[in-house]
Amino acid sequence: MIVCQCKAISASTVYDAVDTGASSLGQVCRSTGAGTDCGCCVFALKDLVCDYQNRLAHLPSAGLVLLLEANNEAGFSASRRAS
Numbered sequence: 282m283i284v285c286q287c288k289a290i291s292a293s294t295v296y297d298a299v300d301t302g303a304s305s306l307g308q309v310c311r312s313t314g315a316g317t318d319c320g321c322c323v324f325a326l327k328d329l330v331c332d333y334q335n336r337l338a339h340l341p342s343a344g345l346v347l348l349l350e351a352n353n354e355a356g357f358s359a360s361r362r363a364s
């Protein structure tokens with residue numbers, strides 16, 4: 282999905298910018314070029330960046346994921362032993 286028509290910047294390019302360290306709308310605009318021409322996409326960009334940052338903030342940490350995977354593996358092994 283293209284979010285900035287002037288610069289042909291897609292949502293995935295915006296997500297990549299956030300993933301590689303852009304933590305504000307200004308940083309996303311500077312690193313991608315989005316929003317730097319007519320500016321009519323800036324509010325959509327702001328919503329996109331905020332929504333993506335919120336989704337990232339609610340993901341479990343890498344340590345928690347490893348713990349859950351370990352617990353799943355242990356549970357799988359225990360049920361295999363019981364049967």
Ligand code: FES
Nearest residue numbers: 285287319320322
């Ligand atoms: S549509 Fe993004 S700067 Fe024009």
